[in-house]
Amino acid sequence: METIRYALDQGIATVTFDEPGSPVNTMKPQWQADMVTLAERLTADREQLRGVLLTSAKTTFFAGADLKGVLQLKAADAATGFTGIEKLKKAFRRIETLGVPVVSLVNGAALGGGWEVALIGHARFALDNPKIQLGLPEVSLGLMPGATGITKMTRLLGLMGAQPYLMEGKLFNPHQALEMGLVNGLAASADELHQMGLAFIEANPQINQPWDRKDYKMPGGTPSSPKIAQGLTVMPAMMFNKTHGLYPAAQAILEAMVEGAQVDYDTACRIESRKLAKLMVGQNAKNMITAFFFNLNAIKAGKSRPAGIAPWKPAKVGILGAGMMGAGIAYANAARGIPSVLRDVTLDKAQAGRDYSRQITDKQVAKGRMDAGKQAALLGLIEPTADVAALAGCDLIIEAVFENRALKAQVTREAEAVMAAGGTFASNTSTLPITGLAQASQRPAKFVGIHFFSPVDKMKLVEIIRGKDTDDESVARAYDYVLAIGKTPIVVNDSRGFFTSRVFGTFVMEGAAMLDEGIPAPLIEQAGLAAGMPVGPLAVMDETSLSLSVHVLDQTRADFAADGQTYTATRGELFTEKMVKQLNRPGRAAGGGFYDYPAGAKKQLWPGLKSFEKPLTGDPQALLAELKDRLLYRQAIETARCMAENVLTSTHDANIGSIFGIGFPAWTGGAMQFIYSEGVERFTQRSAELAARYGAGFALSDAVKAVIEKHRP
Known part of the structure; x- marks a missing residue:
């Protein structure tokens, strides 16, 4: 033997x-x-x-x-x-x-x-x-x-x-x-x-085994x-x-x-x-094994980490901004024994950020999963402050303030001045290109994107973004840090929206475009769930806020204008803009968007959406299948574009990032694996059909077709 x-x-x-x-x-x-x-x-x-x-x-x-x-x-x-x-x-x-x-x-x-x-x-x-x-x-x-x-x-x-x-x-x-x-x-x-x-x-x-005994029940x-x-x-x-x-x-x-x-x-x-x-x-098993065994193990093994860099763990992390993201990052650090300095404009705001960790751990103490002593030790690892000087000695500083270039530039300059020698500076931006933000840094080679997802204590994925000048050491340090706090890192190159926000945008905007076409909102939401997404596109845009999507659209237009170009908004983006600017429906946090949120009752679709509906024709099941294809194909195509543009460099980052970052259905094995499970020939043909009906978002360029073929398993 x-x-x-x-x-x-x-x-x-x-x-x-x-x-x-x-x-x-x-x-x-x-x-x-x-x-x-x-x-x-x-x-x-x-x-x-x-x-x-x-x-x-x-x-x-x-x-x-x-x-x-x-x-x-x-x-x-x-x-x-x-x-x-x-x-x-x-x-x-x-x-x-x-x-x-x-x-x-x-x-x-x-x-x-x-x-x-x-x-x-x-x-x-x-x-x-x-x-x-x-x-x-x-x-x-x-x-x-x-x-x-x-x-x-x-x-x-x-x-x-x-x-x-x-x-x-x-x-x-x-x-x-x-x-x-x-x-x-x-x-x-x-x-x-x-x-x-x-x-x-x-x-x-x-x-004998229990079931082999006469008295077994x-x-x-x-x-x-x-x-x-x-x-x-x-x-x-x-x-x-x-x-x-x-x-x-x-x-x-x-x-x-x-x-x-x-x-x-x-x-x-x-x-x-x-x-x-x-x-x-069956194909389902092949998809899930590819993603949750081989792709995930590739990431854990550091396949996307620059080679030849010594392992690293920060001694102390500075966090700029004690809002939901900054507070969540502080908790993630403390839960893994890493001390943090949590800074905001006032001490009260910083302390409120630390209280987020208290709220999480109070629940654990109540359930007997943590004792009071361990809770106190965890909270003791988070130092709230309004004083920039308290960041002295931090060898990693993460900026997590509002998505505003001027504000991010200001806090970057302030924090870098007191950061530990040889330290790494990171931005938690979800959409703004890292290369542009790094212009405020004195050391752009040591400036990297570390994009957490909300809520940080529950979301496992972290997107690491390499800017034009970011060096290998900074990427490797970010990778090691993410693993040290028990999360899953993927590495992408700089681009507007990077990978996850860019692809997530296609999902929600396809849903908004469907509304503009007159498709009933309940059918759109059902299509998202039936395809395997965690929630429908309208519900998730309400949670992330329509006004944020419009803010990103305005910023994109301004950036294009600064370069002497004109940005052409998609049908979905224009409809979202109408919801916010004309109909005053900015999202859940501001009272309501696609949904209403009555006090003490379950949320429900806003009745005003019925005014956009048009009579349905044809087979309802065929229409549902078409909507499901649109939601999945649009995201998969955008992922392939990220591969073709070198925003993504590996299918394991693409698959795991799409599942853990934007909720792409686990049964598919991820956005790139979905293409291969459909069959490259069928996927190409179906994309062409959808492009003819619904626009260029579904079109496959020669470069995209080439990269799909290049990475075919």
């Missing part, structure tokens, strides 16, 4: 997973073949066996499936995939029905297939380390547990108890696993872990139990309301849980195999 070491000593078979040349163990084809051999070896040695220990030679227990192999599967491979899954499960089954105790010694993370390997054991013991992650997160990759995970977790926890860990992919640590009864004990060291395993074998010479009841049946009746509708049918893995998991709970163990496993085989060859 190439990936498994086997040793038999005094009746104890020690099975050590040890994939050669890899830092982790995976379910690669060779390992699957080795598991079949292992089952045969254990069966041959049965008369000598008193027990089996499943162990790992790596720092983690087991990493799970071979995802590269999944990306290569085609629809015709489903039958072969089913056969392979069943063959592996047969090996699992032979091992756990030997008639001797099998114990899994979990020395590190066991996720996905790794946790399913741990579930082979009649008992599991784990190292007592809260950082160890266990569980079945396959649904987040468009897959489902298929190596007995659904069948066993359902039988161990019950239909309702297992639901969060299967349908939502909720993870847990060893202590939580002990509380749920999924592990039998915790060890302080590897030696103690081994001794626990041996002690269990001695104490349980004959043992499913926790909470089967689907025929009245309480369970009632919950299952509404669960599909609740799930569709959340997923809009765009995530087949969640549906397949629910089906496997419920169907499997009504039959014997072996039949339940076979149901599970069939559903996984179908998901594995």
